[in-house]
Amino acid sequence: MEQSAWSRQPLKLSANRVWRTYTGGRLIEEWQGQERGQDSMLPEEWIASVVRARNAGREHLVEGLSTVELSDGRKALLQDLIQSEPAKFLGEQHAAAFGGEPGVLVKALDSAERLTIQVHPDRAAAKSIFGSPFGKTEAWYILGGREIDGEAPYILYGFKPGMTRERWEKLFWDQDIPGMMEALHKIPVEPGQVFIVEGGMPHAIGSGCFLIEIQEPTDYTIRVERTTPAGREIPEFMCHQGAGFEKMFDCFKYNTYTLEEVLTNYRLEPKVLHHSDGYTERALITYGTTAYFALSAINIRSGSYRFVEEDRFSILIAAAGSGRLAWEEGELEIRQGDQIFVPASVTSLSCSATPGEPLQLLQCLPPDARA
Numbered sequence: 233m234e235q236s237a238w239s240r241q242p243l244k245l246s247a248n249r250v251w252r253t254y255t256g257g258r259l260i261e262e263w264q265g266q267e268r269g270q271d272s273m274l275p276e277e278w279i280a281s282v283v284r285a286r287n288a289g290r291e292h293l294v295e296g297l298s299t300v301e302l303s304d305g306r307k308a309l310l311q312d313l314i315q316s317e318p319a320k321f322l323g324e325q326h327a328a329a330f331g332g333e334p335g336v337l338v339k340a341l342d343s344a345e346r347l348t349i350q351v352h353p354d355r356a357a358a359k360s361i362f363g364s365p366f367g368k369t370e371a372w373y374i375l376g377g378r379e380i381d382g383e384a385p386y387i388l389y390g391f392k393p394g395m396t397r398e399r400w401e402k403l404f405w406d407q408d409i410p411g412m413m414e415a416l417h418k419i420p421v422e423p424g425q426v427f428i429v430e431g432g433m434p435h436a437i438g439s440g441c442f443l444i445e446i447q448e449p450t451d452y453t454i455r456v457e458r459t460t461p462a463g464r465e466i467p468e469f470m471c472h473q474g475a476g477f478e479k480m481f482d483c484f485k486y487n488t489y490t491l492e493e494v495l496t497n498y499r500l501e502p503k504v505l506h507h508s509d510g511y512t513e514r515a516l517i518t519y520g521t522t523a524y525f526a527l528s529a530i531n532i533r534s535g536s537y538r539f540v541e542e543d544r545f546s547i548l549i550a551a552a553g554s555g556r557l558a559w560e561e562g563e564l565e566i567r568q569g570d571q572i573f574v575p576a577s578v579t580s581l582s583c584s585a586t587p588g589e590p591l592q593l594l595q596c597l598p599p600d601a602r603a
Contacts, residue, residue, distance in 0.1 A: 238300075238302065238308075238313055238575075239313075239317055239320035239321050239575040239576075239577045239578075240320075240560075240561060240575070240577050240578060240579075241303070241559065241561060241562060241564075241575075241578060242548070242557055242559065242564055242572045242573070242574045242575075242578060242581070243300045243301075243302075243310070243313075243572065243573045243574075243575070244300070244301045244564065244570065244571070244572055245279065245280060245298050245299065245300060245301070245310065245571040245572065245573055246298070246299040246300070246301055246307065247264065247277065248277060248278045248279070248281060248296070248297075248298050248299065249274035249276065249277055249278075250274060250276045250277070250278050250285050250295050250296050251273050251274055251285065251287055251290060251295060252273065252274075252275050252276055252287075253347075253348065253455075253460055253464065253466060253470060254273075254275060254343060254344070254345050254346075254347050254348070254460055254461075254462070255271045255272060255273060255275060255344045255345055255462065256271055256272075256275030256276075256341070256342040256343045256344040256345070257269070257270070257271055257272055257274050257275040257276070257342050257344075258270055258271045258342060258344065259342040259376065259377075259378065259442040260275075260276075260277050260340050260341075260342045260442075263340070263375075263442075263568060263569050264277075264568075264569035265567070265568070265569060271344040275341060275342055275343060275344065276339050276340065276341050276342075277339060277340040277341075277571075278296050278298065278337065278338075278339050279298065279337075279338040279339060279340065279547060279549065279571045279596075280298055280310060280334065280336075280337070280338055280547040280571065280573050280596075281296050281297060281298045281310070281337050281338075281449075282297060282298070282310060282311035282314065282333070282334060282337075282449065283296050283297075283337050283449050283450065283451055284296045284297060284451070285451055286451040286452070286453075286470075286473065287470075288467040288469040288470050289467065296451070297309055297310070297311060298310040298311075298573075300313060300573065310573060311332075314332050314334065315332045318331060318332040319576075320575060320576065320577045321545060321575045321576060321577070322334060322544070322545050322575075322576055322598070323542075323543040323544040323545060323576035323601070324543055324576075325543055325544070325601045325602075326543075326544055326545070326576070326598060326599075326601045328601070329599075329601040330598075330599070330601070333449065334449065334545070334598055335366070335448070335449060335524075335525075335598050335599040336446065336447070336448070336449055336524070336525045336547075336596065336597075336598045336599065337446075337447050337448070337449040337450075338444065338445065338446050338447075338547055338549070338571075338596045339444070339445040339446075339447070340375075340442075340443075340444055340445075340549075341437065341441070341442070341443050341444075341445055342441070342442045343437050343438065343439055343440065343441045343442075344380060344439060344440075345380070345439050345460070345461050345462050346388075346436060346437070346438050346439045346461045347436045347437045347438075348436065348455045348456070348457040348460055348461075348466065349388065349412050349413070349416065349434060349435070349436045349455070349456050349457055350434070350435065350436060350453050350454055350455045350456065351431075351432060351433065351434050351435070351453075351454045351456075351483050351484050352367060352368030352369070352370065352429075352431050352432075352450075352452055352453060352454070352483070353367045353368060353431050353432070353452055353454070353483040354367045354369065354430065354431025354432045354485075355367040355369075355431065355448075357431065357432070357482060357483050358431070358450065358452060360482075361475050361479060361482060361483065362450075362452060362473070362474075362475070364450055364452070366448040366449055366450050367431040367448055367450065367452070368431055368447055368448050368450045368451075368452050368453070369428075369429065369430050369431045369447065369448055369522060369524050370428075370429045370445055370446065370447030370448070371426065371427060371428045371429060371445070371446050371447070371500075371516075371517050371522075371525070371527065372387075372426065372427045372429065372437075372441075372443045372444070372445055373424075373425075373426050373443060373444045373445075373446075373516055373527060373529075373594065374421050374422060374423050374424060374425045374426075374441065374442070374443050375423060375442045375443055375444060375551060376423050376442045377421065377423070377440045377441050377442050378440045378442070379440060380439035380440045381439075383438075383439060383440065384420055384440065385420070385421050385422075385438060385439070385440035385441045385442075386418055386419060386420050386421060386438035386439075386440075386441075387418075387419050387421055387427070387435065387436065387437055387438050387441065388413060388416040388417065388418055388419075388434075388435060388436040388438060389416060389417050389419055389427070389429075389433070389434075389435045389494055389498070390416060390417050390433060390434065390435070390488075390489045390494045390498070391415060391416065391434060391486065391487065391488045391489065392414075392415055392416065392417060392488060392489070392490075393488045393489070393490065394488065395415050395486060395488050396486060397481060397484070397486050399415075400415070400456075400481070400484065400486070401481055403415065403456075404456045404481075407457070407458060409457055412456060412457070415434075416434060416435070416436070417489070417491050417494055418438075419491070419494070419495070419499075421438075421441060424502070425499060426499065426500040426501075426502060426516045426517060426527075427498055427499050427500065428498050428500055428517065428521055428522065429498070430498075430522075431448075431483075432483065432484060432485030433485065433498075434484060444527075444549065444551070444594060446517070446525050446527050446596050447525070448524050448525075452473050452483075453470075453473065454471065454472065454473060454475075454480045454483045454484075455470060455471045456471070458471060500516065500517060500521060502514045502515065502516050502529070503515045503518075505528070509533070509534065509535075510532065510533060510534045510535035510536075510537070511530060511531060511532045511533060511534075511535070511537045512530075512531045513528060513529070513530050513531075513537075514528060514529045514530075514531075515527075515528050516528055516529055516594075519600045519603070523599060523600040523603035524599050525596065525597060525598065525599060526596075526597040526600075527594065527595070527596055527597070528594070528595045528597075529551070529592060529593070529594055529595075530583075530592070530593040530594075530595060531590060531591070531592050532553075532555065532583060532584065532585040532590065532591045532592075532593070533585060533590045534585065534587075535584065536558075536582045536583065536584045537582060537583050537584070537593075538580075538581070538582040539574075539581040539582065539583070539595075541579060541580070541581075542576075543576055544576050544597065544598060544601070545573065545574055545575055545576045545598060546574045546595050546596065546597055546598075547571070547572070547573055547574070547595070547596040547597075548566075548571070548572040548574060548593055548594070548595055548596075549570070549571050549572075549593065549594040549596070550566045550567060550568050550569060550570040550571075550572075550591065550592070550593060551568070551592040551593065551594050552568050552590070552591070552592040553567075553568060553585055553586065553589045553590050553591035553592055554566065554567040554568065554585070554586045554589055554591060555583055555584050555585040555586050555589075555591040556583065556584050556586075557572065557581065557582070557583050558580075558581070558582050558583070558584070559578050559579065559580055559581045559582075560578075560579045560580040566583075566591075
């Protein structure tokens with residue numbers, strides 16, 4: 233098949249598990265159809281990724297890059313396909329603004345233990361400290377979760393009133409982990425909730441969280457705990473990402489919040505865009521919240537849902553159920569856990585659910601090229 237044909241069809245992505253400093257992943261494996269999932273040091277699935285993971289001691293491994301399952305039986309790196317024809321894969325307007333960079337990264341994440349307390353740089357800090365045009369603002373859509381040691385899923389989020397940079401640095405140098413945890417709000421989470429985590433906001437995903445994360449396309453994670461909750465030592469590089477221990481504190485924003493302010497400003501309320509007997513479409517994250525990405529949920533019960541044709545790509549995740557994607561030149565069966573890259577050149581795309589088995593699709597969109 234000629235090269236340009238790949239940009240005219242949805243592309244199924246292979247599973248792409250990535251090593252991290254914490255354990256998890258059992259719910260990802262069960263979600264993808266494995267009968268007995270297991271937790272491991274591969275707790276994240278990176279989706280439509282052209283980003284290499286920054287894991288100290290594993291630099292010799294190519295971790296994080298997504299592979300496409302081509303219809304002729306071959307496999308190819310998604311980034312190679314995109315680079316071959318950026319405008320056809322990403323859209324002309326997007327390619328004019330970002331070149332061959334999709335500008336977004338999506339993950340499925342399942343935490344069997346609390347992640348270390350961390351922060352990601354905003355774009356200004358990423359540019360000045362790491363020389364990167366992208367920071368790591370992100371958002372979470374809670375898919376589900378599980379109790380771990382009797383505790384329900386939760387997150388740590390935002391400095392409580394009274395925190396200062398001087399106090400935060402002292403907590404780090406003293407490695408006062410209880411003090412760090414107490415400095416952040418602890419918030420129980422439930423399926424369907426959405427949180428935006430802007431660059432500079434301190435946070436930690438707690439144990440038992442199963443979620444979809446959409447973010448800017450970098451792996452800059454500043455960690456302030458030098459050992460994980462399970463007792464694994466964090467290499468210095470994994471704390472400061474090469475910036476150094478003093479400079480890494482420039483990545484934090486030291487604004488403080490009451491719990492009410494956190495929930496009002498950073499827990500987003502999904503908005504119903506369309507509801508009928510056949511399907512419901514909800515906006516989870518819009519360009520009005522951030523220009524860096526958007527996310528919607530489409531629940532199809534019967535009939536067919538037709539996607540709006542626009543000059544941009546999208547990433548589809550089958551969150552639940554099964555069904556069929558159809559476009560001008562073909563069709564593709566999809567089921568829970570599948571991940572699909574839809575090039576901008578795909579036309580007349582629609583989706584239907586398997587009869588008697590409602591389908592939930594998550595549609596992840598790239599940065600707003602107009603912004």
